[in-house]
Amino acid sequence: xxxxxxxxxxxxxxxxxxxxxxxxxxxxxxxxxxxxxxxxxxxxxxxxxxxxxxxxxxxxxxxxxxxxxxxxxxxxxxxxxxxxxxxxxxxxxxxxxxxxxxxxxxxxxxxxxxxxxxxxxxxxxxxxxxxxxxxxxxxxxxxxxxxxxxxxxxxxxxxxxxxxxxxxxxxxxxxxxxxxxxxxxxxxxxxxxxxxxxxxxxxxxxxxxxxxxxxxxxxxxxxxxxxxxxxxxxxxxxxxxxxxxxxxxxxxxxxxxxxxxxxxxxxxxxxxxxxxxxxxxxxxxxxxxxxxxxxxxxxxxxxxxxxxxxxxxxxxxxxxxxxxxxxxxxxxxxxxxxxxxxxxxxxxxxxxxxxxxxxxxxxxxxxxxxxxxxxxxxxxxxxxxxxxxxxxxxxxxxxxxxxxxxxxxxxxxxxxxxxxxxxxxxxxxxxxxxxxxxxxxxxxxxxxxxxxxxxxxxxxxxxxxx
Amino acid sequence: xxxxxxxxxxxxxxxxxxxxxxxxxxxxxxxxxxxxxxxxxxxxxxxxxxxxxxxxxxxxxxxxxxxxxxxxxxxxxxxxxxxxxxxxxxxxxxxxxxxxxxxxxxxxxxxxxxxxxxxxxxxxxxxxxxxxxxxxxxxxxxxxxxxxxxxxxxxxxxxxxxxxxxxxxxxxxxxxxxxxxxxxxx
Numbered sequence: 012x013x014x015x016x017x018x019x020x021x022x023x024x025x026x027x028x029x030x031x032x033x034x035x036x037x038x039x040x041x042x043x044x045x046x047x048x049x050x051x052x053x054x055x056x057x058x059x060x061x062x063x064x065x066x067x068x069x070x071x072x073x074x075x076x077x078x079x080x081x082x083x084x085x086x087x088x089x090x091x092x093x094x095x096x097x098x099x100x101x102x103x104x105x106x107x108x109x110x111x112x113x114x115x116x117x118x119x120x121x122x123x124x125x126x127x128x129x130x131x132x133x134x135x136x137x138x139x140x141x142x143x144x145x146x147x148x149x150x151x152x153x154x155x156x157x158x159x160x161x162x163x164x165x166x167x168x169x170x171x172x173x174x175x176x177x178x179x180x181x182x183x184x185x186x187x188x189x190x191x192x193x194x195x196x197x198x199x200x201x202x203x204x205x206x207x208x209x210x211x212x213x214x215x216x217x218x219x220x221x222x223x224x225x226x227x228x229x230x231x232x233x234x235x236x237x238x239x240x241x242x243x244x245x246x247x248x249x250x251x252x253x254x255x256x257x258x259x260x261x262x263x264x265x266x267x268x269x270x271x272x273x274x275x276x277x278x279x280x281x282x283x284x285x286x287x288x289x290x291x292x293x294x295x296x297x298x299x300x301x302x303x304x305x306x307x308x309x310x311x312x313x314x315x316x317x318x319x320x321x322x323x324x325x326x327x328x329x330x331x332x333x334x335x336x337x338x339x340x341x342x343x344x345x346x347x348x349x350x351x352x353x354x355x356x357x358x359x360x361x362x363x364x365x366x367x368x369x370x371x372x373x374x375x376x377x378x379x380x381x382x383x384x385x386x387x388x389x390x391x392x393x394x395x396x397x398x399x400x401x402x403x404x405x406x407x408x409x410x411x412x413x414x415x416x417x418x419x420x421x422x423x424x425x426x427x428x429x430x431x432x433x434x435x436x437x438x439x440x441x442x443x444x445x446x447x448x449x450x451x452x453x454x455x456x457x458x459x460x461x462x463x464x465x466x467x468x469x470x471x472x473x474x475x476x477x
Numbered sequence: 478x479x480x481x482x483x484x485x486x487x488x489x490x491x492x493x494x495x496x497x498x499x500x501x502x503x504x505x506x507x508x509x510x511x512x513x514x515x516x517x518x519x520x521x522x523x524x525x526x527x528x529x530x531x532x533x534x535x536x537x538x539x540x541x542x543x544x545x546x547x548x549x550x551x552x553x554x555x556x557x558x559x560x561x562x563x564x565x566x567x568x569x570x571x572x573x574x575x576x577x578x579x580x581x582x583x584x585x586x587x588x589x590x591x592x593x594x595x596x597x598x599x600x601x602x603x604x605x606x607x608x609x610x611x612x613x614x615x616x617x618x619x620x621x622x623x624x625x626x627x628x629x630x631x632x633x634x635x636x637x638x639x640x641x642x643x644x645x646x647x648x649x650x651x652x653x654x655x656x657x658x659x660x661x662x663x
Contacts, residue, residue, distance in 0.1 A: 015641060019613045021586040022594065022644075026513065026614060029591045030505035037522050038500055041529050045496070048534075 047407060062256065065226055069471060073441045221263035221271070222475045223442065228256050229468025231281045235326055241459035242324075253362065255280040257468060263375065273373040273388070279448070281464035282364035285325055314341065314355045323355060325415070327363040327462045328455040330401045333413040339403075360405070363415050365454065365464065366398035371426060384432035388444065394422040396454075417457040424450045432474065444470040482541060489537045496533055503546065504529070507553050512595050513610050514557035516603065524560065528553040554615060558625055561607050588652050597647045604628075605640035612637050 232252030261275030314332075315322045321332040321341070335341065340356040373390030399414045428446030435441055449465040481502075487495030508525050515521035531552050539548055598606055607626060611617045612633075617625070619633040626633070 018586070018641065018645070022613055025586070025589075025591045025594055026509070029509040029595070031508050031512065031592075032505045033508040033522060033525055037526050037529075038497070038504070040526050041500065041533075042493070042497075044526075044530055045493075045533060048530075049491075 051408065062228065065256075066228075066471070069226060069473070073435055073439075073473060219265045220477050221265070222477070223261040223263070223275070223472055224259075225261065225277075225442070225444075225470040225472030226256065226258040227277075227279070227446070227468035227470045228254070229279075229466050230254055231283070231464055231466040233281070233283050233326065233462055233464045235460070235462040237324075237461070238459035241457075251284050253280070253282045253284060253364065255282070255466075257466075258472075259369075261371075263474075269377040269380075271375045271377075273375055273390070274371060277369045277371065277392075279367050279369055279394075279466060279468075280364055281367065281450075281454075281466055282362055283326055283464070284360055284362040314353045316341065316353050321353075321355075322416075325361060325363060325401075327365070327464075328415040328417055328457055328460050330361070330363065331413045331416050333411070336403050336410050336412045337405075337407055360403070361412075362402045362404070364398070364400050364402065365396060365415075365418060367394040367422070368397050369394045369424070369448075373426060375430065382434055384430075384434070384440070386430035386432065388426065388428040388430050388446065390426055391451075392424045392426055392448065394424050394450065394454075396420045396422070415455070417455050417460075419452070419454055419456050422450055422454050423452055424448050428470070435473075438476045440474045440476075442470065442472055442474055446470055481545060485536060485539060485541070485545065488533060489539075499532075500529060503549055506546070507549060509595075510550055510553050511557065513598050513614065514554070514561075514606065516599050516606070524553065524556050528556040531556065554611075558607070561603060562627065564603070586648065589648055593651065597644055597651075600647070601640055601643060605636050605643065608633055608636040609640040609644070 230252050257277060257279040259275055259277030261273055261277075263271045263273045265271040321335065323330045323332070342354045342356060369392040371390055371392040373388050375386045375388050377384060377386050379385035396418055399418050400411055401413050401415055403410050403412045426446055426448045428444050430442055430444040433441045433443075445467070446469075447465065447467050450463040453461045453463055455462045484495050484498050484502075488499055504525065507528065508521060511521040511524045511528065512518070515524060528549075532549055535552075539545065598609065601609065604626070608622060611622045611625065612619070619630045619637075622628075622633045623630045628636075
């Protein structure tokens with residue numbers, strides 16, 4: 012009798028080095044799949060880049076408007092600066108006059124000159140009492156003259172000394188100019204800000220209409236339930252949501268101090284994906300069949316083939332195939348007594364997408380009114396179905412396989428959101444609004460399906476008041 | 478071997494030529510591995526294809542630490558295991574039975590070819606085939622097998638015994654003195 016170990020060893024020896032060239036089509040398939048994956052990845056990058064570009068553009072537009080409004084503020088400041096400059100030049104001429112007097116007087120008696128200078132300084136003081144800048148110049152001037160008095164210098168020396176203060180004065184004038192400019196804006200800043208604010212506020216109060224444009228990256232999923240008979244033949248509903256991008260235009264009318272009404276037109280997409288599931292199927296009678304076809308461990312569901320049409324129960328309703336998709340196998344389940352007597356085998360993932368044009372009537376309540384406004388938004392939307400597609404995605408890419416049956420054209424949805432509004436300028440504000448949109452009716456008319464999509468999106472855009 | 482290292486690096490940067498070279502180097506051997514795990518050639522081809530896709534997708538993560546062939550082989554085995562797990566979700570009933578030992582002479586295996594052996598292995602049921610492969614050819618122990626296949630250690634042991642038994646019978650039927658057991662059906 013042969014021992015197990017010996018037998019194992021014999022098997023190992025025979026089989027370990029065993030090799031056999033595979034058929035050539037295997038490599039072709041591998042190559043095809045690898046290039047397919049590369050393409051897919053590139054496509055994914057591309058869509059991300061597009062999304063990023065849109066966001067960046069929106070922000071750039073925001074900055075553009077922001078810069079325009081900023082220019083208004085500096086222009087008012089500039090005019091103030093000009094004013095002070097004028098004042099200073101006036102003062103300088105007075106000083107120049109005083110200095111020439113001084114020089115004249117220096118040629119006269121020293122005693123007299125001293126007196127006049129002092130009186131002149133005094134008068135200076137009086138005239139410039141309300142001008143801080145001048146007082147400051149004076150303060151430095153006085154010690155110069157007192158030093159004069161003390162040392163009783165000779166004429167030449169005096170002139171020399173006088174020139175020096177003159178230069179110093181020039182320097183001082185420069186200093187006081189910048190200082191006065193600063194001081195001016197400091198004292199007036201508040202008033203200017205006040206003015207700008209009130210003018211803005213008055214503009215805000217005047218503007219009753221607001222126009223907005225939005226982009227809304229979002230996520231959509233659904234709340235669904237199915238009748239027992241429907242669910243029996245349904246794909247396993249291990250479904251997940253869909254990321255998507257919507258957007259539109261809106262118009263607001265302000266009816267009161269805090270309340271406004273909004274309408275508009277939005278494009279939105281709802282849908283979901285049905286995943287490949289390891290729990291393959293809902294019906295036990297398919298078990299054997301699935302086993303016999305076991306090299307396809309794929310998405311596997313009962314389908315009804317009748318009159319050359321293929322139908323499949325899915326989360327959002329019955330998918331009607333426009334043809335047999337690529338890389339799909341349909342097997343007959345002869346033991347089944349129900350009408351869904353065929354099995355679809357594929358590696359793909361199904362998604363059902365519904366595109367809506369939504370016309371909202373929303374109420375907006377302003378709860379924080381400041382530089383950043385906060386509003387509560389709520390209301391109803393009429394959702395008009397504009398596109399209805401079903402897709403299958405496998406290693407060969409995304410295929411449109413048909414559409415979902417019984418989807419109503421007109422639907423009602425509710426919206427709730429919080430709007431955060433940042434004023435970029437007098438008329439333009441940037442809005443970020445997380446919103447939730449939930450369909451109040453089942454968008455599928457089939458009595459066996461209750462399918463209510465919902466969507467969470469961040470409406471980002473600009474408002475223009477007029 | 479420096480050559481292989483270069484090919485691997487080129488594959489990592491996505492060069493199609495290098496990928497083809499690598500495939501030509503390893504495909505026959507790996508096809509041999511896949512054949513043992515599959516019930517027929519078509520399934521083996523599918524697994525080989527999926528395995529090589531995985532190899533190329535993950536080749537960047539190969540650290541040149543161990544044997545590359547071992548790494549590729551492990552991927553092939555994993556693909557087969559994954560498929561097995563996906564397809565055979567039914568939890569097996571514990572079948573710890575004792576089977577009558579088949580009498581078997583040592584030299585009988587010398588006559589049989591590797592091709593014929595693989596055919597016999599392919600005829601085993603998926604679970605027996607998996608256990609036999611993992612234990613005998615991959616050198617895994619019953620505990621590891623039970624974890625990989627989500628079965629108990631006992632089931633793994635009895636499955637191995639059973640698959641050995643079936644294989645012995647089949648070899649005997651082919652080459653030995655034909656001594657069919659009327660009560661037995663494989």
